[in-house]
Amino acid sequence: MIVKYLEKTYEPVKVDDVVYGVSVDRIYAVESSAFPSxxxxxKLPNKVLLWCGTRSSNLLRHLHKGFMPAVCHLPVPGYMFGRAIVCSDAAAEAARYGYTAVDRPEGYLVLAVASLGEEIKEITGTPGAEDVKSLEEKKLGVKGVGRKTTDESEHLTWRDDVKVPCGKLVPSGNEDGPLEYNEFAVYDPKQVRCQTRRGR
Incomplete structure (x- = not known):
């Protein structure tokens, strides 16, 4: 399932004349007391299996301390929802945060089970500072709708009603949105648990 989810939600990235792809090197199952069991x-509602990208240098911190919310609000992908933990249903989006390069081709993608809570707010544009403050205070689950989304007809339901949005990437209809791919934000670390895989 992991490889299928990766292949369907990743798109090659072209920089100048070089095309960068992704392949699986190793898959790790991780147990850490830093995450909720x-x-x-x-027991939580609206659980989704999502991708999170991380620098290799940050991986041990995540395993030691768990996922920590971002510390700033910027009107750019990954930060536009304020002090949140942000994941994506597209491996292509998460892979950007691995910051790999020609001289360091190995990066990490983390699969996280995230509970989006009882109420999920969909956002199609860039939220303002007041909107973000309200989201942080209410701790709502947020779905930032990208210009591309996963094909819902191909989604799966895993054990304990965890949704796996492993459909191929298709246009979402939100053509003018600031996000290329969907992003999901939660504000409470107790709503996110990770399993990790290593990619190359």
Whole structure:
């Protein structure tokens, strides 16, 4: 399932004349006391298996301290929802945060089970500072709708009602949105649990 999810939601990136792809080197199942237990997570509503990208230098911090919300609000992907933990249903989006390069081709993608809570707010544009403050205070689950989304007809339901949005990438209809791919934001670390895989 992991490889299928990766292949369907990743798109090659072209920089000048070089096309960058992705392949699986190793898959790790991770247990860390820094994250809520699976028993805790499985009781929560609206659970989704999502991709999170991270620098290699940050991976040990995540395993030691868990996912920590971003510390700033910027009107750019990954930061536009304020102090949130941001993941995506597109491996293509998450891979950008691995900051790999020709001289360091290995990066990490983290698969996280995230509970989006009882109420999910969909956002198609760039939220203003007041909107972000309200989201942080209410701790709503947020879906930032990208210009591309995963084909819902191909989504799966995994154990304990965890949704796996592993459909191929298709136009979402939100052509003027600031995000290329969907982003999901949660504000409470107790709503996110990770499993990790290493890619190259």
């Amino acid at each position: 699976y028993e805790e997570i499985k």
